[in-house]
Amino acid sequence: DGGITQSPKYLFRKEGQNVTLSCEQNLNHDAMYWYRQDPGQGLRLIYYSQIVNDFQKGDIAEGYSVSREKKESFPLTVTSAQKNPTAFYLCATNGGVDTQYFGPGTRLTVL
């Protein structure tokens, strides 16, 4: 069953904690992306990676970090430096044919 999986579906973070969101794909896509979605706003790009072992900052990278050690995986860490982390986080991939396809999302809430 091909697709993009994100885990966990819901995540709660205490003040000062780092948390890591998982994104895995078995579509053999080279490019992967992380977006943040807030109510009433469009999706905003956090980080993207077009090839293994390489990634670039998006529009709102401050307070976040990523790694791309494997083609299938692109985890996002929300660090304690991110002052307003409560949001819906979306991972996407692009296979080089048309455009981006999204995973099911992770809802992060800060306690």
Add this chain to the structure above:
Amino acid sequence: QKEVEQDPGPLSVPEGAIVSLNCTYSNSAFQYFMWYRQYSRKGPELLMYTYSSGNKEDGRFTAQVDKSSKYISLFIRDSQPSDSATYLCAMSLRSNDYKLSFGAGTTVTVRA
């Protein structure tokens, strides 16, 4: 001014009605235009992907692009309660572009 403007709605229509959704944009260099459908608490799914100006039809969905007016539309014919969702427009300069510019989304409810 936002790069992509989309009427947030919400929009409520009776079953069977035509739903009309619109986005305007400021960057005349955009060439690729997308519509995504997002159900509550789910990830967006790609509905339509079009290049440049013109119309594209897929079942009950029609996407229109008017580059001269910097205006794109999505029409849903014979709307069903299952069409109730938030619809996001997106656009890019190039195919496979890392950078997509999104509208804020329009929430649609189709009443049975």
